[in-house]
Amino acid sequence: MGSVELLRVLGNKYNAEILDATHEPKSAQELSDELGIPIATSYRRIEELTEANLLELTGREFSNEGRRTKVYRRDIDGVAITFRNDGLEVSLEERPEAENSLVDVWRDLKDTR
Numbered sequence: 001m002g003s004v005e006l007l008r009v010l011g012n013k014y015n016a017e018i019l020d021a022t023h024e025p026k027s028a029q030e031l032s033d034e035l036g037i038p039i040a041t042s043y044r045r046i047e048e049l050t051e052a053n054l055l056e057l058t059g060r061e062f063s064n065e066g067r068r069t070k071v072y073r074r075d076i077d078g079v080a081i082t083f084r085n086d087g088l089e090v091s092l093e094e095r096p097e098a099e100n101s102l103v104d105v106w107r108d109l110k111d112t113r
Contacts, residue, residue, distance in 0.1 A: 001052055001053070003087070003088050003089055003090040004088070005052075006052065006090045006092075007081070007088075007090055009048060009049065009052045009054070010054075010079065010090075012045070012048065014035065014037050014041060014042075014045050015045055015048065015049055015054075017035050017037075018031055018035070018042075018045055018046070018049060018055070019049065019054060019055065019074045019076070021034055021035060022055060022072055022073050022074040023073070023074065024073065025058045025059070025061070025071035025072060025073045026071060026072060026073075027061070027069040027070060027071050027072075028042040028043050028046055028069070028070070028072075029042075029069065031046070031072075046072055049072075049074075050072070053075060054074060054075055054076055054092075055072050055073070055074055055075060056072065056073060056074075056075045057070055057071075057072055058071055058072060058073045059071055074095070075094065075095060076092045076093060076094055076095060077093045077094070077095050077096075078092070078093035079091075079092055079093070080092075080093070
């Protein structure tokens, strides 16, 4: 994905808030409730962020109603924008795999209690 397209995705309403909130796995419903956005918007933004490789599906968890729901976590830890004479550059700081694995282990341990 090009830098301009990536900036467009990041600039869409709610996308930055969703990325900020998904430092740990969350469902579309949890994001909707936490951020005060309509559930349909939550699903659309999740799809857009997933297609841009900024958010990833990390698994399925049981909701409070006992249904299996998809949970998502951001795939990046930072974004840097550099303005140059020949255009702009957007670089992403990806989450370390070790950090992702630790979050997964912690979530699994928490779910078994």
